[in-house]
Amino acid sequence: MGVFLFRVPTSAFRVVLMHASDFDYSLPRELIAQEPLPDRSTSRLLVLERSSGAIRHARFPDLIDLIAPGDVLVLNTSRVIPARLHGKRDAGGDAELLLIRELPDGTWLAMGHHGGKLKPGRTVRFGADSAVEIVEVLGGGVRRVRFSGALDAKGTLAKYGEVPLPPYIRRAPRPEDRESYQTV
Numbered sequence: 001m002g003v004f005l006f007r008v009p010t011s012a013f014r015v016v017l018m019h020a021s022d023f024d025y026s027l028p029r030e031l032i033a034q035e036p037l038p039d040r041s042t043s044r045l046l047v048l049e050r051s052s053g054a055i056r057h058a059r060f061p062d063l064i065d066l067i068a069p070g071d072v073l074v075l076n077t078s079r080v081i082p083a084r085l086h087g088k089r090d091a092g093g094d095a096e097l098l099l100i101r102e103l104p105d106g107t108w109l110a111m112g113h114h115g116g117k118l119k120p121g122r123t124v125r126f127g128a129d130s131a132v133e134i135v136e137v138l139g140g141g142v143r144r145v146r147f148s149g150a151l152d153a154k155g156t157l158a159k160y161g162e163v164p165l166p167p168y169i170r171r172a173p174r175p176e177d178r179e180s181y182q183t184v
Helices: 060-066 153-160
Strands: 002-007 013-018 044-048 055-059 084-089 094-102 108-112 123-125 131-139 142-148
Touching: 044 060, 055 060, 084 153, 094 142, 094 153, 108 131
Parallel strands: none
Antiparallel strands: 002 013, 044 055, 084 094, 084 123, 094 108, 108 142, 123 131, 131 142
16 A cells, blocks of 8 residues: 555645555556657657546657646656676576665675575676675575675676566567666
8 A cells, every 4th residue: 555645626635545456457468568669759648637537648749738837747767777687506507686775784685586596605606707695595585695706786787787677578688678678
């Protein structure tokens, strides 16, 4: 459950309690874009007319005509980092880690495939210049890891990381995803 603020006609705000499931809907697979548009300005917008409840389609350049005085436009300026790493376990075999976030002590939280084999003290290598040591297993596939080698976490991601595409994108990540998958 989250708390969201909505603008109401009196310019006052009210708190509305909602569940994440309130946003569930059916979307046919064939309507999910697998590639970004070459010209992002041609992206489509779904417009809900609040006064009538009517839904219509528009294009991104139409946004300027849809914003009224007093409206607030919130821009998402976050970037998707290439946080998925493929490496080799010290005991042999492939390993995949998805970095979640850095902790104050310089270690990282990471989700790992082949979880049963990624135990504390084990190492995953990403080439000759970078590795992580599994420091702690936290449960739910999450581990605390420490980077070692010539490259730190940032350098390792820059050199070996892939953009973690969501499961509804049914293709392998590509180098150009580092730019094309970002928000406008």
